[in-house]
Amino acid sequence: FGITIPSPYTENNKHYFTFYGSGVYERMLGLANLNLFYPPDVAGYPAYHQEPEFSRHWFSSTSIISRYKLPQMLLTGKRSVGGSPNSSIGIKLDIVLWVKNSGITLDPSNPYQLVKDLLDYMLPAKVDTDRFNYFYDQVFLNGLPSSDWTYEWQNYLSTNNQTEVKIPLERLINHIMYSPEYQTF
Incomplete structure (x- = not known):
């Protein structure tokens, strides 16, 4: 930094x-x-x-x-x-470097596990299925297939270009920290 x-x-x-x-x-x-x-x-x-x-x-x-x-x-x-x-x-x-090195998730290339681990880490209580799907499908993947994230994460690891993985990670962190679950507990 x-x-x-x-x-x-x-x-x-x-x-x-x-x-x-x-x-x-x-x-x-x-x-x-x-x-x-x-x-x-x-x-x-x-x-x-x-x-x-x-x-x-x-x-x-x-x-x-x-x-x-x-x-x-x-x-x-x-x-x-x-x-x-x-x-x-x-x-x-540096959210990308933090996700890569923090140990919060064991496999950042798995978008489902990544979102689950970040929600578990940042929120005081587990979210229900509908709320998880909102963070996973609409916020993190932005309607794209999960294979896109896996491809982009592998691309980041091989090229060290954060561009395509930084945007969804920042969007997810913003939405988690804006959420009522984060703000009121």
């Missing part, structure tokens, strides 16, 4: 403040109005003191735009809300 990340073993303070402090806490969570140790009011974060649905109060009209911009910011590495739009957030997710 062209970003030097300090070693968490030898430079643990620098690693923490460079990567997590600036990249995650300030630029991503802060934009979603989830600043750590700075609750939105004197009563604290609403989820800890209001009933009956404790787990859903942090999702509000105040934070929805920033929350929906998070996937775009992670995939482009640029701020898309707030001051200094298009400035670097200090981190960029």
Whole structure:
């Protein structure tokens, strides 16, 4: 990615403040109005003191735009809300390389297994068959046969050209992170 990340073993303070402090806490969570140790009011974060649905109060009209911009910011590495739009957030997710090397799925060339593994990894509960088919057929494959994905993944492995595999992966990640299942749990 062209970003030097300090070693968490030898430079643990620098690693923490460079990567997590600036990249995650300030630029991503802060934009979603989830600043750590700075609750939105004197009563604290609403989820800890209001009933009956404790787990859903942090999702509000105040934070929805920033929350929906998070996937775009992670995939482009640029701020898309707030001051200094298009400035670097200090981190960029190379989704193709991550899928290839993360171990989340054992066979990225199998589109069914890839979508299943990503949904299991990113969502708190298993989705039903209709919801899975939506993510698999409409979002990821975009109506194309599954053999197209297998061919394109094999082509990527042999040529290292990400173009044809990056688009469906980014589309899937965006849709998962925009989904109600992701946003409200």
